[in-house]
Amino acid sequence: MKLGFSPAEEAFRAECAGWLQAQMAGPFADIRGIHSLCESIPRRKEWEQQLAAHRWSCIGWPAQWGGRDATLAEQVIFAEEYARAGAPNRVNHIGIELAGPTILTFGTEAQKAQYLPAIAAGTTIWCQGYSEPGAGSDLANVKTRAALDGDHWVVNGQKVWTSLAHYSDKIFVVTRSVEGSKGPKGITFLLMDLDQPGIEVRPISQMNGEAEFNETFFTDARCPADALLGAPGEGWKVAMGLLAFERGVSTLGQQMQFRNEFDVLVAAARANGKAADPVIRQRLAKAEIGLRLMRYGALRMLSQTDHSAIDGAALTYKIQWATWRRGLGELAMDVLGQAAEIAPGDDYAWPLLPNMYLSSRADTIYGGTNQIQRNLIAERGLGLPREPRGSQ
Amino acid sequence: MEFAFTDEQAMIADTVRGLFAEHATRARTRAAMAGSGADAGIDRALWAAFAGELGLAGICLPEACGGAGLGMVEFAQVAEAAGAHLAAIPLLGVAMVGRALAAGGSDAQRAQWLAPLAAGQILAAAARAEGLSDSAGRLTGTVQFVPHGGAADLLLAWSGDQGWLIDLQDAGVCVTPHVTMDQTRPLATITLTHAAATPLADGKAGISAALAAGWICLSAEALGGAQAALDQTVAYSRDRVQxxxxIGSFQAYKHRLADMMIEIEQARSAVYWAACAIDEGSDEAPLALHAAKSFCADTFHMCAGNMIQLHGGIGFTWDHDAHLYFKRARAIVSMLGDGQWHREQIARLMMGAAA
Structure with a gap:
């Protein structure tokens, strides 16, 4: 067990930090520090293509597909230095962190050659077609239909909460391809172009005034018969395998964003005098502890080599970070007081901390609500009986 | 960077778990709780197996004086296993005093005490004391809340950056053992009247090492205890039918168990982060220690309280072990600084003292 980095790893840190800081101070200074998902999309795409040109876009991938075969320690270091340099959130994080690893795991060699280079290069942006109006927590209840018509799949139905679909080029879609099938059986995992007449994307206005999510409607939308991962009707395994990648190294980059938000909050508390209030001090210290334990939990999860064992750190990670960030939003409002209730401009648009207070209410819902997380922890982690299913 | 146990560390954990599973049975722990005088709260046969057969008393003490020369990570593994079984042994005092001697003792102090401590031949206790007066190597005053003070041979008392070693056989020492809520680690009051004492050569280094070992010990014991409370409650919830x-199929019940696991996983990260930080001399060590002590104690207390609640009436009885975990947890919350004190130390590291 060792937490420190070797001299070679520190040299790697110096290399990537030097390059990232030079980029953020020079050609990409205009997008430094952007934390919103939807701001300056064209410039952020250019930035991701610049990352790719220097082979920094997906360092954990195999070198054959544009990565560096980076070790865990190197990926940790890169995630930390990326955030430290103030580099913006990745527009294509779903492509790099979810679609790519899933294609690497479940795709044929031909599919890897077809899809991976454009993801690595930052030229194809992906989004995720999972939830539906009637299939949220109960994802296996998807109703979007896929039917083979000659050499194409024809897709009809509706997805919802498709993050960034309005800026994406491709979507992976969990569909039901076996007529009359129920639950995890009869699911097919398709890879589709978004830009076609059969797909319509409508942004959803959120409670914080932003629109990151969409409804996505499929009306005789089409993709080639071989644009699927896994066998037809057996896509559930792929859909679940993809979710495991959500707990990858990207979590460390996300934590650096949390660190930035927390630092802004501590600075605000010092500026308005709340940092002297003993109750606020206790809550800030608790938040600091929680953030540190998130980091070391993630390192424990990523260092795990025995993948057959139940990994408690991985299983509890989602509810841990989501609950922490929601708590941070509440603490931020208590620190700022009524001043946080007034928007700085004429729009319904909020600075970082009040926006976090609002946006963090989504954290404990998407990607499996806290209640679903507790079911999963109890059933998979503790071996307790499964929830009874209603008859459908 | 690899935040996972090495093969050697995994073997140590297996060995100590085996030892405590065999010896630290509930019957033996309860017998130790019922002991009196110098045997109150101590299972002497367990200590003999632990220190004598396995040589674990000196696990984190230098090899030159008979220790194993390992670090806080390995010590934490031992303390975690001890905590899971509520082992009635004076691990806390031996580790605190041994590490204080190694880091800040004079040559004479080290020569006299380290080898017998590492061999488990003598027992030691440590406690902070205010208002001790030192007159030409003779201490007068009262040291309160000394863990296993009734059984100890050697006392480390400290105040600020000053620490003293006191041979408890000295004529100026009066030990008053107490009946303590947590009977697995009874407390004593030690009154010194011109008792012979020698100061640590480097009080600051010695006390800092003692506190680090003590906080790691309590945090790791709390982690082990919390996990045991969860495991035993899970087992009960599978058997009990209503x-x-x-009952483990009801969501209200499952979710409380899940909440226990969520806290325990963070506590596990905290213990081994702090242990690594000490072993690697990291700048994060003070923050990690305060985080570990406060977080793990709270986690244990929450889990042990849930253990009682989720067992229903049987969990409130003397015969059931739930109260042993609950009382151990409560004692740990208050020992060596409570949660509020540790969190205030973190606030100071973050923002300085409140104006």
């Missing part, structure tokens, strides 16, 4: 179902 309304025609195992």
């Amino acid at each position: 309304f025609g179902r195992a």
Whole structure:
């Protein structure tokens, strides 16, 4: 067990930090520090293509597909230095962190050659077609239909909460391809172009005034018969395998964003005098502890080599970070007081901390609500009986 | 960077778990709780197996004086296993005093005490004391809340950056053992009247090492205890049937167990982060220690309280072990600084003292 980095790893840190800081101070200074998902999309795409040109876009991938075969320690270091340099959130994080690893795991060699280079290069942006109006927590209840018509799949139905679909080029879609099938059986995992007449994307206005999510409607939308991962009707395994990648190294980059938000909050508390209030001090210290334990939990999860064992750190990670960030939003409002209730401009648009207070209410819902997380922890982690299913 | 146990560390954990599973049975722990005088709260046969057969008393003490020369990570593994079984042994005092001697003792102090401590031949206790007066190597004053003070041979008392070693056989020492809520680690009051004492050569280094070992010990014991409380409650929830179902199938019950696991996983990260930070001399060590002590104690207390609640009436009885975990947890919350004190130390590291 060792937490420190070797001299070679520190040299790697110096290399990537030097390059990232030079980029953020020079050609990409205009997008430094952007934390919103939807701001300056064209410039952020250019930035991701610049990352790719220097082979920094997906360092954990195999070198054959544009990565560096980076070790865990190197990926940790890169995630930390990326955030430290103030580099913006990745527009294509779903492509790099979810679609790519899933294609690497479940795709044929031909599919890897077809899809991976454009993801690595930052030229194809992906989004995720999972939830539906009637299939949220109960994802296996998807109703979007896929039917083979000659050499194409024809897709009809509706997805919802498709993050960034309005800026994406491709979507992976969990569909039901076996007529009359129920639950995890009869699911097919398709890879589709978004830009076609059969797909319509409508942004959803959120409670914080932003629109990151969409409804996505499929009306005789089409993709080639071989644009699927896994066998037809057996896509559930792929859909679940993809979710495991959500707990990858990207979590460390996300934590650096949390660190930035927390630092802004501590600075605000010092500026308005709340940092002297003993109750606020206790809550800030608790938040600091929680953030540190998130980091070391993630390192424990990523260092795990025995993948057959139940990994408690991985299983509890989602509810841990989501609950922490929601708590941070509440603490931020208590620190700022009524001043946080007034928007700085004429729009319904909020600075970082009040926006976090609002946006963090989504954290404990998407990607499996806290209640679903507790079911999963109890059933998979503790071996307790499964929830009874209603008859459908 | 690899935040996972090495093969050697995994073997140590297996060995100590085996030892405590065999010896630290509930019957033996309860016998130790009922002991009196110098045997109160101590299972002497367990200590003999632990220190004598396995040589674990000196696990984190230098090899030159008979220790194993390992670090806080390995010590934490031992303390975690001890905590899981509520082992009635004076691990805390031996580790605190041994590490204080190694880091800040004079040559004479080290020569006299380290080898017998590492061999488990003598027992030691440590406690902070205010208002001790030192007159030409003779201490006068009262040291309160000394863990296993009734059984100890050697006392480390400290105040600020000053620490003293006191041989408890000295004529100026009066030990008053107490009946303590947590009977697995009874407390004593030690009154010194011109008792012979020698100061640590480097009080600051010695006390800092003692506190680090003590905080790691309590945090790791709390982690082990919390996990045991969860495991035993999970087992009960599978067997106990009400309304025609195992009670562990009810969501209100499952979610409380899940909440226990969420806290325990963070506590596990905290213990081994702090232990690594000490072993690697990291700048994060003070923050990690305060985080570990406060977080793990709270986690244990929450889990042990849930253990009682989720067992229903049987969990409130003397015969059931739930109260042993609950009382151990409560004692740990208050020992060596409570949660509020540790969190205030973190606030100071973050923002300085409140104006």
